Amino acid sequence: MPRIVLHDYFRSSASYRVRIALNLKGLAYDQHPVSLVAGEQQSPEYKALNPQGFVPMVEIDGERVTQSLAIFDRLDALVEEPPFVPSDPPGRAHVLALALTVACDIHPLNNLRVLRYLKTELGQPQEAVDAWYRHWVVEGLAALEALAAPQAGTFLYGDQLSMADICLVPQLYNGRRFDVPMDAYPTLLRAEAATLALAPVEAAHPDRQETAQ
Amino acid sequence: MPRIVLHDYFRSSASYRVRIALNLKGLAYDQHPVSLVAGEQQSPEYKALNPQGFVPMVEIDGERVTQSLAIFDRLDALVEEPPFVPSDPPGRAHVLALALTVACDIHPLNNLRVLRYLKTELGQPQEAVDAWYRHWVVEGLAALEALAAPQAGTFLYGDQLSMADICLVPQLYNGRRFDVPMDAYPTLLRAEAATLALAPVEAAHPDRQETAQ
Known part of the structure; x- marks a missing residue:
């Protein structure tokens, strides 16, 4: 097995x-937490490894891979x-499109760096920042529901788990943190259910991580 | 050859x-322009084809594929x-990461729908909207330069064209429209050069399209 650092x-x-x-691939890994709230992603040590200063990054026997979809x-x-x-x-194209709908059309708008820009550079009150967050989640999830429904089964595409489901679970978790209703x-x-x-998915939950506060 | 509608x-x-x-694949296609400025992507006719109401979409012998990276x-x-x-x-993972840096970390923040939200919902003046645009382009291109440089050749990855270059060209075109300096x-x-x-790339330029204004 390769040595993996996340x-x-x-x-x-x-x-x-x-x-x-x-976890789904059954790959063991050492976890190296990078606190985005404390700004650790901007440290010289981390930027020497990943010049973009983003997480996640995996090292596979020293090979560095960034961007979650490239890692998949x-x-x-x-x-x-x-x-x-x-x-x-x-x-395959359909599953990629579903995953990209989360990764390109919802998530990038609600990143911590974006919410901070709205607050700091544009001087927006928390209420407006929260409304921004919910706006893109609601618009994006409605699109995802419409795109997925015709070919969905137990999972987003038929009855087999795919990277679309892997992208879905964290997006719904984050949406709920901002009180987005999910009934639609x-x-x-x-x-998601x-x-x-x-079990491998359950173990990946933010609350299960040692650094969860 | 399949019948393709773009x-x-x-x-x-x-x-x-x-x-x-x-164009690079040498695939002929019928072009169906959807004016984002006129809001045609929200028409019932178009949304019946693509419920997300986004372009691009390709139809390949009737199979509909959305999301540019899934289309690639x-x-x-x-x-x-x-x-x-x-x-x-x-x-492959490195090239995907480069393409995703454009597709996830730069482009989604500067979409027309996002610029409109800043202007309309958040009441931002044009100057602040332009500064927003440039901020994410500058931050994103700096990351892309740093990620690409160690393994770049004539193209972003070695001397062979890849989807990273295909994502790069439109991003630099759009950055220049907002006067982002490119010297760095x-x-x-x-x-890009x-x-x-x-020639197939040249033919894809926005100014070469019949609907260019």
Whole structure:
């Protein structure tokens, strides 16, 4: 087995995705917590490893991989089961599109660095920042529900877990932290429940991390 | 050859990426322009095809694929040459990470819908909206330059074009529209020049589209 180090933050959505992915593949890893709240991602030590100063990052026998979706792809090449994408090209493209809807259309707008810019640079009150957060979650989850529903089963795509489900779980967790109502997304809730029922997924939960406060 | 329809907007960064990708693969397509400025992406006709109401979308013999990076993957399965990712897993993960740095960390913050929210919902003056745009481009391009430089050649990854270059070209085009200085990114400029020198890429430029105003 390769030696894997995960640099993550317990509450970061993309970090949570990667913990789920590593656990599902049955890969053991050393965890190196990087506190985004304390600004540790900007330390010279961390930026020497990842010049972007973002988490998550994994090191696989010294090979550094950034960006959660690239990490999924890398882990799929490393360990076959369970595959994170279906093998047929149309199914694969559909699953990628679902994952990218979370990773490109929802999450980037609600990153800590963005919420901070709204507050500090644009002088927005907390109420406006929270409304911003909810706006993009609601718009994004509605899109995801509509895109996923026609081909969903137990999971977002049929009855097999995929990287779309891995992206879904942390996004719903974060949405609930900002009190986004979830009733309008039955397909997403069904897939979330099926994914959370898996023990490797449960172990990746932010509250299960040693650094959780 | 499959029948391909591309739903796009000439100036949309993700649409521009997909035009480059289709042209590089030598795939002919019918173009169906969707004016984001006129709000055509919200029309019932378009939303019946893509419930998210986003461009680009491609139809490949009736199969609908959304999200530019999922479209790249789908086109790679359809036509082998030129491949959009290297075949070795570490190189592949690195190229995906570069592409995702543009697609997740820069572009989503500067979408038309986001700029509109800043202006309308948050009442920000144009000057603050422009500063927002430039802030994320500058931060993102600096990260991309640092991530790419160690393994770059003529292109962002070695001497072979990849989906990272396909994402780069529209991002630099859009950055220049907002007067972002580019001097600090020699690796990006070199890869951009090499990519733009290819005739299929040139034909994808926003100004070459029939609907360009």
